[in-house]
Amino acid sequence: MIKEFRLPDLGEGLTESEILSWKVDVGDTVSLNQVIAEVETAKAVVELPSPFAGVIKELHEQPGSVVEVGKPIVSFEVADDAGASPSTPSGAMAAGDLAAGAREPVVELPKREPNLVGYGAVVERSGRPARRPRNFAPVGERVETRPVESQATAVEPVESKPAGTIPAERPRSTPPVRKLAKDLGVDLVQVRGTGPGGLITREDVQEFAGQAEQLAPPMEGQAPAGGTGAVERETRTPIKGVRKLTAAAMVHSAFTAPHATEFLTVDVTPSLDLLARLKNSREFAGIKLTPLTLAAKAVLVALHRNPALNSRWDEENQEIVTFNYVNLGIAAATPRGLTVPNIKDAETLALRQLAQALTALAETARAGKTTPADLAGGTISITNIGVFGIDAGTPILNPGEAAILGLGAVRTMPWEYRGEVALRQVLTLSLSFDHRLVDGEQGSRFLADVGAILAEPGMVLTMV
Structure with missing residues (x-):
């Protein structure tokens, strides 16, 4: 069965942490208490031990991501209590169910369940999914995407969608990347994400900004791009x-x-x-x-x-x-x-x-x-x-x-x-x-x- 590990409350009253590094990768077999990641809070670097023994199924966040407490960061494939193998989760749906558009079930952790680091964030009883689904439309209904032909081309007006369709969500990115995009004046809707699941990375934003700057005419008093002696006039560092x-x-x-x-x-x-x-x-x-x-x-x-x-x-x-x-x-x-x-x-x-x-x-x-x-x-x-x-x-x-x-x-x-x-x-x-x-x-x-x-x-x- 699939179990999600949510970023725990580290006992400091903090609301977010930054993923510094992963000590594991997808497909790795881990044991209970094995260190799987290093996270940086506002006070210290903390090693996160694994709350489960099993196989790493998915890493939901990349190093450098700032994650809110209570958000899932890693999924495990573990054996259920009945002795089922990790590859056959208890209560797994048939292939036909998935073909019909059913989603993989999300396992909810009990409210304020104690773990090896602290107490998990409060899980609200609103019936809301534990995490945002990776697919924005039901299986079988494809959301059309197309690459930006020219970085200097303005974004076309969004056409009205037929009734019954699900609109695509805003581009996926992390808070530091959104801050960088704001500082550089980049509209994330125009950026094509190269990270896992279409995640927009810092490199994507910087590359887009660089291409847009090359296409834009130089401002008065500004050295042309690619000229000798061109130096960044400012360096911005996220406050975290x-x-x-x-x-x-x-x-x-x-x-x-x-x-x-x-x-x-x-x-x-x-x-x-x-x-x-x-x-x-x-x-x-x-x-x-x-x-x-x-x-x-x-x-x-x-x-x-x-x-x-x-x-x-x-x-x-x-x-x-x-x-x-x-x-x-x-x-x-x-x-x-x-x-x-x-x-x-x-x-x-x-x-x-x-x-x-x-x-x-x-x-x-x-x-x-x-x-x-x-x-x-x-x-x-x-x-x-x-x-x-x-x-x-x-x-x-x-x-x-x-x-x-x-x-x-x-x-x-x-x-x-x-x-x-x-x-x-x-x-x-x-x-x-x-x-x-x-x-x-x-x-x-x-x-x-x-x-x-x-x-x-x-x-x-x-x-x-």
Whole structure:
């Protein structure tokens, strides 16, 4: 029998995902839990395991397609409960039925059926088919199509159809392709799809636009097509995935939480000396230690004395929620965009464990393997802008958090030291906080505590 696997709700409250790649092809035999695809949500790349054991019958979407939750993405041919072979579905129709125009039955999944990734989208009880049929007219009644003879020819008026016929649906394409066509001024009705089932691909749209541009007369001041030095004046990139979520989150944060930012420049020479000694010690052999390691530990210690910075504004219940644990977020620049995974219960970790957790977090983020669980539940964050040679900035809060600390570049600078001017290792700290939750005094005390620990690591003994 044929079973459809619909794109599941991945537990993030998201409505769509992009198919990055298929790990299987039509005709492949798969086992239960075998990874069949990689999809990108607005937060992370997720591997989809197979909910069935059987044979891949059809891949409904191509890599690069943005699919709404609840839409079918793959069909399986599986054995029924009665023991029928995969090639003979239970209750299959006779060949004569198909010849008479009957459609292949669509198997509906139960409403909110749990699967290996999450819960499927709600299936409405409207009697509507689970997916749009691939054929737009009944079997035996052919819809006439003809190639576009000239790309510059205008679309002819649609003739009225005889009564009783089913009009062809709009050309099949994915949302990114429709966006590209809109940007290029291409009417998809004129484009001939070369993808599976007549699907219009990006290449089809780009080829059509290129042919139309060659046939059109050049505009004033525009170099003729094919001329030397012809360069695209604009490049348009669809807003999706991590970039889309980041943009929405930053706009929401900037216009919801009243930001305040404070700066503190600190002589961190003693911290760098400590790191050098730790790297040569047996306990930290093979452990990656950086100024971020000590800054993260300093934040955890300072939060113990200034808990207001580890809180959240609950607008719905009109409450301030103060966390008694710290999920420390670390902003990470990845090929997919900015992500902020967090270290759960970071306050319980010793310096060695914290250093290992930071290394693992960075490696996972760079590999694009950060999970939605790693990105959720952060309580305070650090962004290390110093790795890009930046001294200071005004970081925007991660939504739902009260504060974020920016760590600047460490520079050798003239500095007052023991009554004289000496070359010292100096960095600037930038603290942004939600002024609804954190008063200026509280933010200042927290930043001063972090700075004091980095200026003299031994000060931590006076704070715990």
